[in-house]
Amino acid sequence: MSALFELQAADVRFGQVTALKGVNLTIHPGERVALLGSNGSGKSTLLRLLHGLCTPTGGASRRDEALHQAMLFQRPYMLRTSARNNVALGLWLAGQAWGEARTRAERALERVGLSHVALRNARSLSGGQQQRLALARAWVLQPDALLLDEPTASLDPHAKREVEALMDEFARGHNAKPMTLIFASHNLGQVKRLASRVLYLEQGRLLADLPVNEFFNGPRLKEVSEAAHLFVKGEST
Numbered sequence: 001m002s003a004l005f006e007l008q009a010a011d012v013r014f015g016q017v018t019a020l021k022g023v024n025l026t027i028h029p030g031e032r033v034a035l036l037g038s039n040g041s042g043k044s045t046l047l048r049l050l051h052g053l054c055t056p057t058g059g060a061s062r063r064d065e066a067l068h069q070a071m072l073f074q075r076p077y078m079l080r081t082s083a084r085n086n087v088a089l090g091l092w093l094a095g096q097a098w099g100e101a102r103t104r105a106e107r108a109l110e111r112v113g114l115s116h117v118a119l120r121n122a123r124s125l126s127g128g129q130q131q132r133l134a135l136a137r138a139w140v141l142q143p144d145a146l147l148l149d150e151p152t153a154s155l156d157p158h159a160k161r162e163v164e165a166l167m168d169e170f171a172r173g174h175n176a177k178p179m180t181l182i183f184a185s186h187n188l189g190q191v192k193r194l195a196s197r198v199l200y201l202e203q204g205r206l207l208a209d210l211p212v213n214e215f216f217n218g219p220r221l222k223e224v225s226e227a228a229h230l231f232v233k234g235e236s237t
Helices: 043-051 083-093 098-111 127-139 157-172 188-194 212-217 220-224 226-232
Strands: 005-014 017-027 032-036 058-063 069-072 145-149 180-184 197-202 205-211
Touching: 005 043, 017 043, 017 205, 032 043, 032 188, 043 058, 043 069, 043 145, 043 180, 043 197, 069 127, 083 098, 083 127, 098 127, 127 157, 145 157, 157 180, 157 188, 188 212, 197 212, 197 226, 205 212, 205 220, 205 226, 212 220, 212 226, 220 226
Parallel strands: 032 180, 032 197, 069 145, 145 180
Antiparallel strands: 005 017, 005 058, 197 205
């Protein structure tokens, strides 16, 4: 199976600050990869590097040339227009006729349970609704890979469950090929529920890369990284 993403000894520096150091990583289609680590560990930078929003200052970063991907941020930017137009505009800018773009936007809003707010200004929606709207904007483009940076960090428990359910459904594919999911999170329960693989970063270095069950339940984590073991046990933040 060919890789979607591949990093080889990748470094990312911003001036004098090293955000990522010597990261080796390969991600294949259909994986659900969670990024764990304390604030400043490099999770967001790694997502941005994979998405092409920054380039390595050392090493190499490669993506499948045919890959279609989308990225969501913790606080999605909402255009000052209706929820429907927020979805349709992306399709229109990609070359879709406006009428078809609007029709597809309506289907996407139905998909995430937001049909009833289609004509409301997107900026008037709740935080949970805005994150679901951002998911609709991504889903309507039918990406092969979806990258998410702390997508539920600022949401209440009910909104978190709604967003998690959509992430899970999108990853499953439902009569289509599975969507690759790569997300940063501080919520260990969320990682257990959604991920198949866990990456642990500290000070820009990738210290652990294990299947989710081995990361949380197996003896290998402490052998691979004492820092990651302490993080999971709550002895490190």
